[in-house]
Amino acid sequence: MEDIKIFAPATVANLSCGFDVLGCCLDNVGDEMLLRKNDLNELRITRISGQDLPMETHKNVAGVAVQALLKQLDFTQGFDIEIDKHIKAGSGIGSSAASSAGAVYGINKLLGEPFTVKELIPFAMEGERLASGNAHADNVAPALMGGFSLVRSYDPLEVLALPSPPKLRVVILHPLIEVKTKDSRAIIKQNVNLQDAITQWGNLGALVSALYVEDYELFGRSLHDKIIEPVRSILIPYFDELKQIAMESGALGFGISGSGPSVFAMCKGDEVAVSVREAMQLFYQEKGIDFDLHHSEINTQGIKII
Amino acid sequence: MEDIKIFAPATVANLSCGFDVLGCCLDNVGDEMLLRKNDLNELRITRISGQDLPMETHKNVAGVAVQALLKQLDFTQGFDIEIDKHIKAGSGIGSSAASSAGAVYGINKLLGEPFTVKELIPFAMEGERLASGNAHADNVAPALMGGFSLVRSYDPLEVLALPSPPKLRVVILHPLIEVKTKDSRAIIKQNVNLQDAITQWGNLGALVSALYVEDYELFGRSLHDKIIEPVRSILIPYFDELKQIAMESGALGFGISGSGPSVFAMCKGDEVAVSVREAMQLFYQEKGIDFDLHHSEINTQGIKII
Known part of the structure; x- marks a missing residue:
C-alpha cells in the first residue's frame, strides 16, 4: 500500500x-x-x-x-x-x-x-x-x-x-470564541473537596454501569460534574441557560466538551436530538453569538478508511 | 407471619x-x-x-x-x-x-x-x-x-x-485491635489532590467495567486507592507487609474493609484464597497479634431467611 x-x-x-x-x-x-x-x-x-x-x-x-x-x-x-x-x-x-x-x-x-x-x-x-x-x-x-x-x-x-448504547446521540454547539486549552486548564483548582470527589466517582461508576445495561436515564443522571464544570463554565457564554434549554428540550445530560468552549448534549434518539439542537440554535441566534452545530451518533469504529 | x-x-x-x-x-x-x-x-x-x-x-x-x-x-x-x-x-x-x-x-x-x-x-x-x-x-x-x-x-x-463475577472470593483478616469509625473518619483529609482524585475515578470506572465483563485481573488492578488507604493504613498493624504478602500469594487486590481495622484480599477462586489466608495467618501469628479470619464467596442474595 x-x-x-x-x-x-x-x-x-x-x-x-x-x-x-x-x-x-x-x-x-x-x-x-x-x-x-x-x-x-x-x-x-x-x-x-x-x-x-x-x-x-x-x-x-x-x-x-x-x-x-x-x-x-x-x-x-x-x-x-x-x-x-x-x-x-x-x-x-x-x-x-x-x-x-x-x-x-x-x-x-x-x-x-x-x-x-x-x-x-x-x-x-x-x-x-x-x-x-x-x-x-x-x-x-x-x-x-x-x-x-x-x-x-x-x-x-x-x-x-x-460499550455504546445504540440510540445515543450527541449534539455539539461550538461557540465561535477562543478558549485556549492551556488557559482552560490553568483555572482548575488543584485541590478538590473530598465530598465532591466522592460524588464524582460515584457518578462515574454509575455512568459506566449505564453504558453496559443501556440505561439512558441513568447515563443522563450520572453526567454530573461537581468539580470542573462549575469553574470552566464561566468561560462559555450563557452556559447555564444553554444547559437548562437542552435539559428542558429532553437532553439526557449536558456538559463541556473537552476544555471547551464547545458544549455537548447527550440525547436518546434523533427526534430528541433535533429538538435540543433547534432550541440551542434559536437561543444562541437570539443572543447574536456565532456558533457551529453538530449532531452525531456515537462512532463505534473510530478512524475510517475512505 | x-x-x-x-x-x-x-x-x-x-x-x-x-x-x-x-x-x-x-x-x-x-x-x-x-x-x-x-x-x-x-x-x-x-x-x-x-x-x-x-x-x-x-x-x-x-x-x-x-x-x-x-x-x-x-x-x-x-x-x-x-x-x-x-x-x-x-x-x-x-x-x-x-x-x-x-x-x-x-x-x-x-x-x-x-x-x-x-x-x-x-x-x-x-x-x-x-x-x-x-x-x-x-x-x-x-x-x-x-x-x-x-x-x-x-x-x-x-x-x-x-454484577458479581462468580469466582470472586474475599479473605478478611480482622486484627483484634480497636479502631473507632469516628476516629478513622477524623484522620481523613477533607481536601484531596485533583490528580489523585482523577486516578481514583478512573479506577472506579474500570472496576465497574471489570464486574460486567468478569475480568478478574482488571478488577484487581482497579482496586487501588490513592486517597484514603495511605492515611488510614497507619492505624492497621503491618498493613503494608500484609498487602505485600497477600499480593505475592496471588490476591487480585487488597485494601481496608470499611473504616478498618479489618483488611480484605480479593481472590480468584478458593485455591488462591486459601493460599492468601494461610500466608496472612502465618505472618500475624509470627507477629503475635490476635486476629479473626474469614473466607467467603460474594453473597449475591443479601439477607437470608433461615
Whole structure:
C-alpha cells in the first residue's frame, strides 16, 4: 500500500464526571487525511486546508505523533501527509487528537500494521502533549478505538473500550470564541473537596454501569460534574441557560466538551436530538453569538478508511 | 407471619477506589436475628448475645432503623428483636449495618412487605447514623441487596446493584485491635489532590467495567486507592507487609474493609484464597497479634431467611 485516505473523527473528552479519563467518538464530524509514502526518507506535512496550522513537522501534532511512532520502529521510510481540517482548532472536540490519531493510524496501515490500534495511543498522545502541554488520552483513545474510552491509568497507560448504547446521540454547539486549552486548564483548582470527589466517582461508576445495561436515564443522571464544570463554565457564554434549554428540550445530560468552549448534549434518539439542537440554535441566534452545530451518533469504529 | 429468623450478612464497604460508594456482601459471616410480633405496641430489643451492645431501642442501631421504618408507616404494631451477634462491633465488616439492615428486612417481611428491599436502605441508614455519625449506605445496601452495591448519589439516594463475577472470593483478616469509625473518619483529609482524585475515578470506572465483563485481573488492578488507604493504613498493624504478602500469594487486590481495622484480599477462586489466608495467618501469628479470619464467596442474595 502506497497511500491511504482516512476520516479522522472528532471526539468529546472530559465527559462530565469522567474528567481526564472518559471520552467518546463522533461520527459525522472529522478531518480527512491523505498519507502517502515518499522516497525522500523524510516526514513532511505537504498540505493543510481549512485551518491555519504549522507545516513544520516538529511543530505539527500529526508530525510529532508520527515521529514518535517511527522512532519506536527505528524506521527511515518517508511519508507525505495532507490534512483537510474540518474540525476547528481550539473548538474542544478533539481537533489536535484527530490529526494525531489519524496520522499514526494511517502510517501504521502503510507500514503493514506493526502496532495494534491500542498500541498507537501513546504515539498519538505525543501530539496532544505538543498541542496542550499535557499528553492526555481521552480524545486520541476514542478517536482510534471508537465508542467510549476510559483511561484507567496513565502510568502505566491502560485504556478500556466501553460499550455504546445504540440510540445515543450527541449534539455539539461550538461557540465561535477562543478558549485556549492551556488557559482552560490553568483555572482548575488543584485541590478538590473530598465530598465532591466522592460524588464524582460515584457518578462515574454509575455512568459506566449505564453504558453496559443501556440505561439512558441513568447515563443522563450520572453526567454530573461537581468539580470542573462549575469553574470552566464561566468561560462559555450563557452556559447555564444553554444547559437548562437542552435539559428542558429532553437532553439526557449536558456538559463541556473537552476544555471547551464547545458544549455537548447527550440525547436518546434523533427526534430528541433535533429538538435540543433547534432550541440551542434559536437561543444562541437570539443572543447574536456565532456558533457551529453538530449532531452525531456515537462512532463505534473510530478512524475510517475512505 | 408472626416471627421470622434471618441471617444478616457482613459486608465490605469503602472498597478501595470506591470509598463511600462501593460495597459488597459476604456469605458465611453474619449475625442471626429473630424478629417476632408482640401485643405490647412496643418495639423491644429482648436479647443480644455475642456482643455487649445497648438494649434500649433508641440506642440500638436495629431499634433506630426499625423505628424509622415504623414511623414512615405510622404503624403501632409492637415487635421483639433478638440478635445473635457473630460480627464483632468495630471490626470494619459492617456489624452495625447487619443489625440495621437485618432488622428492617425482617420487620418488613412481618408487615407483609410494604417496602421493596431497595426502599429499606434509607431506614437501615438511620442505624448507621447512630453507629458512626454518618448515614452511609455502602454497607447496608449490599447487606440488603447482595452482591456489589454502588451509591451513585446520596441526595437523592440512588443505589445500583452491580454484577458479581462468580469466582470472586474475599479473605478478611480482622486484627483484634480497636479502631473507632469516628476516629478513622477524623484522620481523613477533607481536601484531596485533583490528580489523585482523577486516578481514583478512573479506577472506579474500570472496576465497574471489570464486574460486567468478569475480568478478574482488571478488577484487581482497579482496586487501588490513592486517597484514603495511605492515611488510614497507619492505624492497621503491618498493613503494608500484609498487602505485600497477600499480593505475592496471588490476591487480585487488597485494601481496608470499611473504616478498618479489618483488611480484605480479593481472590480468584478458593485455591488462591486459601493460599492468601494461610500466608496472612502465618505472618500475624509470627507477629503475635490476635486476629479473626474469614473466607467467603460474594453473597449475591443479601439477607437470608433461615
